[in-house]
Amino acid sequence: MLVEVPALSEDQLVQIRDAIPEDAAAACIVLKRSITELCEADHRNDPSILMRWLANKTHENFCAWLRQNDNSVLVAVEDQNILAVGSVTDAGTIGLNYVSPDARFRGVSRALLRALESRAAERGNSRCNLTSTETARRFYLSNGYVENGPPVGGFGTSSGYPMTKALPGSIGET
DSSP states (O other), X not given: OEEEEEOSSTTOEEEEEEOOGGGHHHHHHHHHHIIIIIOHHHHTTOHHHHHHHHTTOSHHHHHHHHHOXXXXXXXXXETTEEEEEEEEXXXXXXXXXXXXXXXXXXXHHHHHHHHHHHHHXXXXXXXXXXXXXXXXXXXXXXXXXXXXXXXXXXXXXXXXXXXXXXXXXXXXXX
């Protein structure tokens, strides 16, 4: 999969593609910076919460995610720099959608979300499901997701919000 979306600069495009093992170091930096710098509403700058949340954002785990047969990891890249990292299972569960603080509010997260939804649809899913952080909750609601259950524990000490969205062209599309 290779999707190109316009960047802020007219002469550069953001490409969304399947991640490769060589992306691990840069992807982990994006994941960690996104959580640390953008998700304060969830971790409240509590070092113990941050340590738990960041613990699995390692080179080894990233490569393990790539090897999972039922998982797709995608990256958004501009000028050879990774701007965002996302993943979706073959069952349509979005597990990651993190953007670098440097690329926030540029449409990169939205483009990556669309690519994750497309991958889920390619795998035969009529819906995508995820558990949103407090930080991303408004983003997902504005992208057609609806809450489908009570908040659950998960991100630090704050709640995660189970959400779902009918994919375009599927029965029950909202």
